[in-house]
Amino acid sequence: MLRRLLAALAAVPLLALVPAAPAAAHGGPVALEVAGDGATGVTVRATYEQDGHPVEDRVLRLVLTASAEGGRQVGPVQLDPSNEGQGFYTSGAVLTPGRWTVVVTAPDPNGARVETTVEAKVAQTAPPPVDATAESDGEGGGTWRWWVAGAALLVAVVLGLALATRRRTSVS
Structure with a gap:
């Protein structure tokens, strides 16, 4: 019994010498989730379709185009990476209030295209600060x-x- 225990304890350090399997590398097709930002902008979340992790190892060159009633058009607008986290992109205030059909595309080699409807609204302003005195x-x-x-x-x-x-x- 003692010999088995000592043999097992001696084998544990040897396991560190066994090469580890390579981690699954991110890559492949990209999934884009497009939504309004609550005002007149658009946000996009970019993830890998394979594992759902955010696109973090490179900056995608996402492009937004949009159309609305009355022939209103916006774009093409290149989306900038957002400070909200990895894989998030924002357009800034590019739409006017109303219902828009928004198309966001990503170039090859991980090309993607998403079309969705966004309801742009007038941005709300914060209430004025209260004077303490x-x-x-x-x-x-x-x-x-x-x-x-x-x-x-x-x-x-x-x-x-x-x-x-x-x-x-x-x-x-």
Whole structure:
């Protein structure tokens, strides 16, 4: 029993000498997922069809074209890699509000083409910043109320000490 255990322990370091199988390399056909960005732009997610991993080892030269009612046309526009993560591309604000048929293509050797419908909307703006001084002076309260309360407490303590001292001197 002890010999088997020692033999197994001696074999473990030898396993490190066995060559590892090569990792599956990314490559092959690319899948493109196209969607609106919630405003007037388009986002694209590029992954390998084989394993679903994001395209990360090279920058694809994705090209966007779009058409809408009334003969409106956009493109060709080359999409830029986005800072949102590997395999993400963005167009920026290239569409006007409305329904668009968007086509995104990738060149060979991993050519791909996707056509989808995107609803472009007017970009929403953030609400204006709240002025901190106006908020603290308003009816909702603010720091000035703490100063008044602290001053009142200080006056009460001073008066209390003065009365206590006066009583002691009059009793003595």
